[in-house]
Each structure stands twice: as C-alpha cells, then as structure tokens.
Amino acid sequence: MTRARRVPAIEEDEExxxxCSTEFVNESEETLPVTQFAVRCPQLSLFQGGSxxxxxxxxxxxxxxxxxxxxxILKGPPAQAGDATLVCRPRSPASGRWRALTFSRLVGSRGG
Known part of the structure; x- marks a missing residue:
C-alpha cells in the first residue's frame, strides 16, 4: 500500500x-491529474535518517x-532525509534514465 503526500508526515505507527520523494514533470500540453503512480522498489536504495x-x-x-x-532515480538520499545512512542497496540497480509506463493506466482512463 502506498499513500502519496506533498509533504511527508511520518507518524509513530508508520515505522x-x-x-520516496518524487518530482513530476509534465511536458505535455494537458493537465496530468495524478492520483496514483507505480514505483519500482527493487531499483531503490533504502536509507535511515531523521524521522x-x-x-x-x-x-x-x-x-x-x-x-x-x-x-x-537520483543518487543518495533526498535532502529532506538529513544526514541519512544507507541501510540497503537496490536489488536491481538502475543505470541512468529509462522509460516506463508509470502513468499509462491513468492516461488511458481519462478518455485520451
């Protein structure tokens, strides 16, 4: 289960x-209404820091x-993580940039 938030609010029971700090860039001329997106976790490192x-x-x-x-995928922990330390390297490291159908179902469902 995932829940997207504009500002991470870590609660005690969410240990x-x-x-996953994510920046969305929309280069199309349409509005991109994002309510969900897919994240490929095996390509991400895990860090512990701050909260x-x-x-x-x-x-x-x-x-x-x-x-x-x-x-x-950017290298290292995001700035919001403070002085975070590496807990686990990615299971399937990604190299550079790649293309994926991250928004495909959302785009298809809006009638376009």
Missing part, C-alpha cells in the same frame, strides 16, 4: 514505511507519447 526510512528521490517526466514516462 515500516519509507518515503524514519527514505528511498532515493525520483523524477518522472511525462511527455504524452506512447513510450511512457522517462524515469530517473
């Missing part, structure tokens, strides 16, 4: 969660073509 667990930050760029979104 098993990790925050809990964090993953690498991500950038997802949507360009309205059929090839999907361009995904980039």
């Amino acid at each position: 098993m969660y990790a925050v 809990g667990f964090w993953t690498n930050a991500m950038r997802a760029t949507f360009s309205a073509d059929s090839e999907g979104s361009q995904i980039e």
Whole structure:
C-alpha cells in the first residue's frame, strides 16, 4: 500500500514505511491529474535518517507519447532525509534514465 503526500508526515505507527520523494514533470500540453503512480522498489536504495526510512528521490517526466514516462532515480538520499545512512542497496540497480509506463493506466482512463 502506498499513500502519496506533498509533504511527508511520518507518524509513530508508520515505522515500516519509507518515503520516496518524487518530482513530476509534465511536458505535455494537458493537465496530468495524478492520483496514483507505480514505483519500482527493487531499483531503490533504502536509507535511515531523521524521522524514519527514505528511498532515493525520483523524477518522472511525462511527455504524452506512447513510450511512457522517462524515469530517473537520483543518487543518495533526498535532502529532506538529513544526514541519512544507507541501510540497503537496490536489488536491481538502475543505470541512468529509462522509460516506463508509470502513468499509462491513468492516461488511458481519462478518455485520451
């Protein structure tokens, strides 16, 4: 289960969660209403710092073509994690940027 938040609010009973700071870039001319998106966890590192667990930050760029979104996993913990330490490296390390159908079901469901 995932819950997207604009500002992470870590609660005491959420110790098993990790925050994945994600920037969405919309290069299309349409509004991109995002309510859900898929995150490929095996490609993320896990860090512990400050108030809990964090993953690498991500950038997802949507360009309205059929090839999907361009995904980039940034190195290290996000700035919000403070002085976080590495807990676990990714199970399937990603190299550079790649394309994925992160928003495909959402785009298809809005009638376009």
